[in-house]
Each structure stands twice: as structure tokens, then as C-alpha cells.
Amino acid sequence: MTTPEVLLTNCRIADGRLVDIGIADGQIVCVGEDVACTMSNSAPALDVGGDLVLPGLVDGHMHLDKTLTGLPWMGHAAGPSRMSRIETDKKILPYLSLSTEERAGNLIRECVARGTTHLRTHVDIDLESGLAKLDGVLAARERHRDRVTVQIVAFPQSGVMRCAGVLELLDAAVRNGADLVGGIDPLEIDRDPKGQLDGIFALASRHGVGLDIHLHEPGEMGLFNVQEICARTKALGLGGKATISHGFCLGGITEREAAEAAETMAEAGVALVTHGAGGLTMPPIEMLRAAGVLVFAGNDDIRDTWSPYGTGDLLERAAIIGWKGDFRRDGQVEVAFDLVSAAGAQALGILDYGVRVGGAANLFSIAASCVAEAVTAHPPRKLVLFDGKIVARDGSFLPAAIPITSDALA
Numbered sequence: 477m478t479t480p481e482v483l484l485t486n487c488r489i490a491d492g493r494l495v496d497i498g499i500a501d502g503q504i505v506c507v508g509e510d511v512a513c514t515m516s517n518s519a520p521a522l523d524v525g526g527d528l529v530l531p532g533l534v535d536g537h538m539h540l541d542k543t544l545t546g547l548p549w550m551g552h553a554a555g556p557s558r559m560s561r562i563e564t565d566k567k568i569l570p571y572l573s574l575s576t577e578e579r580a581g582n583l584i585r586e587c588v589a590r591g592t593t594h595l596r597t598h599v600d601i602d603l604e605s606g607l608a609k610l611d612g613v614l615a616a617r618e619r620h621r622d623r624v625t626v627q628i629v630a631f632p633q634s635g636v637m638r639c640a641g642v643l644e645l646l647d648a649a650v651r652n653g654a655d656l657v658g659g660i661d662p663l664e665i666d667r668d669p670k671g672q673l674d675g676i677f678a679l680a681s682r683h684g685v686g687l688d689i690h691l692h693e694p695g696e697m698g699l700f701n702v703q704e705i706c707a708r709t710k711a712l713g714l715g716g717k718a719t720i721s722h723g724f725c726l727g728g729i730t731e732r733e734a735a736e737a738a739e740t741m742a743e744a745g746v747a748l749v750t751h752g753a754g755g756l757t758m759p760p761i762e763m764l765r766a767a768g769v770l771v772f773a774g775n776d777d778i779r780d781t782w783s784p785y786g787t788g789d790l791l792e793r794a795a796i797i798g799w800k801g802d803f804r805r806d807g808q809v810e811v812a813f814d815l816v817s818a819a820g821a822q823a824l825g826i827l828d829y830g831v832r833v834g835g836a837a838n839l840f841s842i843a844a845s846c847v848a849e850a851v852t853a854h855p856p857r858k859l860v861l862f863d864g865k866i867v868a869r870d871g872s873f874l875p876a877a878i879p880i881t882s883d884a885l886a
Contacts, residue, residue, distance in 0.1 A: 478505040482864065482880040483521040484839075485511075487529040489831050490847050494526060499837045499880070502863035507833060520881050524841045527858060528850055531830050532593025532838035533790040534820030536749045537688075537721055537774030538583075540597040540616065540626075541609040542781050546574055546582035552784050558664075558692065561782050562634055566604050568781055576612025577619075583778060584620050585873040587788040591840035591857040593624055594826055596774065598631035598658055598688070598721075601645050607652060614653050622877055623867045627824055629688045631658035636675055637668040643675045650683045659689035662704070663697050669704055677708045686717035688749070691725070694757075698725025702737050706744035715745025719823065723748050726764070727757030734760055735767070742768035747823050750815070751776035752797035754785075761801055762811070772823045773797055773815035790816040791842075791854035798851065809848040837864035 480498030487495050489507070496511035497504060498519070542565065544550055554564035572579070580597075587595060599613045610630065617626040630649035632642050636659065646657055657680040662669035680687045689705060691698055702720060709718040720741075726734050726748070738760075741748065747770040752758055764771050775793050778786035791813075797803075798812035821829035828836040841859040844850035856871035865877040 480505055480511075480519050483511065483519050484529065484880070485521050485523045486526050487524050487841070488526055488845070489529055492846065496521075497529065497831065497839075499864045502837050502865075503828070504831065504833055504835045504837050507831060520879075522880050524859065527841040528844045528846065529831065529839055529841045530591075530847070530850065531817055531821075531835070532840060532860070532862065533591045533816050534772070534824060534826070534829075535587060535592050535595040535774045535790055535816070536719075536772040536820045536823055537751060537776050538587075538595060538597050539599075539777060539780060539782070540580035540583055540613050541576050541599045542569065542777065543579050543583040544572070544779050544781065545586060546579055547572060554781065558661075565600065565633070565781050566602075569609075570605065576609050577615040580613050580616035581619060583788060584616060584624060584626070586778075587790075588620070588623050588860060588862070589857070589868040589871055589873040590787070590789040590791070591842070591860050591868075592788070592790055593838040593840075593860070593862050594627075594821065594824055595624060596627040596629065596656075596688070596824055598629040598633075598690075599649075599654070600633040601630045601642065601649050601658075602632065602634045603639050603641055603645070606645060607649055610649050610652060610654060622865075623862050623873075625826070627656070628654045629656040629658040630654035631690070632660060632676075635660065635665040635672075637666040637671040643679065646676065647679055647683075650679070650685060656680070656686045656688050657683075659687065661691065661693050662701050664693050669701055673701075673704055673708055677712060677714070680714065680717075681712050686714070686719070688719040688721055690721045691723050694725055695728050696725075698723070699729055699733060699737060702726070702746075703740060706740045706746050709746050710744040716747075718745065719747045719749055721749050722753065722756075723750070723759050724753070724756050726759035734763060738764045738767035738769055747772065749774055749823070750797065751793065752800045758797070758800050761797070761815070762808075765811070770819060770823055771815060772820040773812075774820075789854060791851050794851045795854060806846070806848040809851050813847050813851050838862050
């Protein structure tokens with residue numbers, strides 16, 4: 477066993493045990509009862525007082541470039557339609573007093589303070605702004621790389637086929653640092669599902685990256701594009717690298733159709749990310765998971781130009797999803813937690829995840845007796861670790877990451 481450099485003692489983990497967690501070089505090297513008592517070295521030990529210690533949260537869907545975090549309150553300015561919100565973005569975002577980098581950084585820090593250690597953000601790529609928003613989010617990612625990992629989707633918010641030149645911009649975005657190719661409502665937005673899907677899948681295949689496609693389309697329209705996405709994923713060997721965001725249609729079709737769609741998605745290796753949207757149908761999470769579909773979750777809009785709601789707290793988001801899905805038993809609430817933790821890590825390709833030997837020391841502690849209580853009550857995170865260093869404490873982001881010491885919680 478590698479000798480720990482630091483120890484977290486008196487940690488309650490998800491299975492209810494009280495253990496000590498040894499950390500060295502940003503990695504968990506031992507997890508067990510009374511580890512501290514058996515260590516011959518004098519590694520600093522921080523007693524977390526029996527609080528629950530869980531792996532860092534994973535936000536699988538957000539929009540760092542749209543957030544208004546850090547600005548004075550602004551009333552929602554868009555109309556009720558999706559296109560109105562898209563056009564309102566173009567009128568508001570370029571003229572805010574804070575840059576994309578500043579606003580994205582503000583939201584990153586809010587998320588880290590609430591226990592998020594990994595996130596995937598969509599960034600608008602359109603003819604009006606080109607790659608400007610991507611540049612801002614890339615800068616914010618670099619500035620916070622010692623606090624959180626940030627995966628970026630090049631997102632054609634305004635459409636692809638209806639906006640000649642966007643495919644070329646998406647190509648440039650991937651070459652400039654975006655990690656995945658996005659898409660949006662091939663029928664509703666572009667009126668050309670074959671054109672959009674052929675274009676973005678070819679781009680992803682050429683660059684060897686994954687895809688994450690917004691699919692708001694309802695009913696049979698959305699189901700058609702679920703099938704088209706799955707067919708292309710399977711044909712191009714992109715299983716495990718494709719995600720459908722939202723997939724509201726899956727909650728608005730017959731149970732038989734939903735079950736068949738779940739089997740198709742599982743066979744193709746297409747994942748689904750949800751945020752439990754208010755006023756819209758939520759996909760049948762338990763049915764999809766039972767069929768073998770990887771389902772994970774994210775906050776989506778967090779106090780931005782699309783919605784005034786959201787705090788960046790993924791445990792709160794898990795509670796919203798659980799409430800909307802009528803998840804009452806502890807095992808069901810634990811599913812809601814899985815959506816914002818292990819399932820998200822799998823979807824984002826994070827291999828060193830979890831409170832286990834070999835896992836990255838990306839953790840948080842919370843005053844809760846079990847996972848279900850953590851989700852439903854979601855009190856402030858007492859301690860957040862990234863790469864074995866303390867990056868947030870008592871719900872506040874720290875100006876500088878600090879090493880673990882015996883008096884770190886004093």
C-alpha cells in the first residue's frame with residue numbers, strides 16, 4: 477500500500493461505514509476502518525467528525541457562456557418560444573458588463589463550492605459570435621483547471637443547415653479546444669434532419685470526438701430523431717460517445733414506443749442527460765436505466781438568459797429530478813444521486829472516479845447520515861477536495877487551494 481501523505485479520518489461513506497481515507501499525490505491510496513491507527517508515519521489527519529464523504533459531483537449539462545452569475549439581477553427578457561430565447565441571447569449577451577470568461581468563472585466557482593468537480597458545458601457557436609464564446613469559456617477553464625475539469629461541447633444553438641457556415645465554425649471550434657460536437661432539434665430548428673445529423677456526425681467522426689445533441693422535439697417528431705441519432709451512432713462505431721440531451725419526447729410517447737426506443741439507445745450506446753425540466757415531460761429514467769441506457773443529469777440553465785432559476789447545486793438538482801419522478805424510497809433517491817455522480821462520470825469518460833483505492837481525491841463532505849438525506853436535504857458542503865487539496869469550505873470557494881491539515885476545518 478502506498479503510504480498516505482494526508483488522512484481524512486472519521487468519514488462516513490455511502491455504505492454507512494465509518495472509515496479513514498488516505499491520500500497521496502492527489503489519489504486515494506487506502507480506505508478502511510482505523511487506518512490512521514495503523515499508520516506508522518505522521519501524515520496530517522483531518523477529522524471530518526462522522527460527516528458523509530462522497531465523490532465529487534458531475535454536472536453533465538450546463539451553459540457557462542449564458543450565465544448572468546455575478547451581475548445585478550436581470551428580469552427574464554425572452555418570450556415563451558425557444559426561438560425567442562435564441563434571438564434574445566444575441567441581443568443581450570454581447571453587451572453585458574462582464575465578459576464570457578468572467579461570468580463563466582463566477583459560475584464555475586459557485587458550482588465548485590457546492591461540490592462539483594467535473595462538468596460538461598455547451599457553448600454557443602453561431603454566425604454572429606463565431607468562436608468568441610468558446611474563447612471565453614476556454615479561458616475560464618484554464619483559470620480553474622486546478623479546481624474542476626471542464627468538458628466543452630461546440631453547440632450550434634441557432635441551427636446548422638439554416639445557417640450556412642456553422643459546420644465550418646464547429647470544425648474550427650473542435651480544432652481550437654472544444655471536446656465534443658453538438659446539435660439541436662434537426663427537424664424543428666433546421667427542417668433538415670438528414671443534413672444536420674449527417675454533417676455533425678461526419679465532423680465528430682473525422683475528429684474522433686463525441687457528440688451531445690439537444691433534442692427538445694416532442695412526440696413522434698422527437699422519436700424519429702432519436703432513431704436517426706442511434707442509427708448513425710451505430711453505423712459510425714460511436715457507441716459510448718453520443719448523448720441525447722433532454723429527450724423530452726421519450727416521456728411523451730406510448731410506453732411501448734418508449735421501451736423500444738430505450739432498447740434502440742442501449743444497443744447503439746447512446747446516453748441520455750436530463751435536468752428534470754419544469755413544465756416539460758421527463759424521460760422515464762428508471763425504464764431507460766433498466767434497458768441499459770446510460771442516464772445522467774445536469775443543471776442546464778443556471779440563472780441565465782434562458783431561465784432565472786438555478787443555484788448550481790447538483791444535490792438540489794437531484795432532489796428536483798427525484799421529486800418530479802416520484803422517487804420516494806431511499807434506493808430511488810440514490811438513483812437520483814447516481815445521475816449526478818457515477819453515471820455522469822461514466823458519461824464524461826472519467827475513469828478514476830469514486831471513493832475507492834485508485835480513485836482521484838475529488839471529494840466532498842456533508843452533514844448527512846446517508847446519500848438519500850444528502851439529496852433531499854442538500855445542506856451546504858463542509859469540505860470540497862480536488863486533487864487532494866481543499867478548494868471550498870463551508871459552502872464557499874477558496875481563493876487558493878490549500879493542503880489538508882489537522883486544523884483545516886477550524
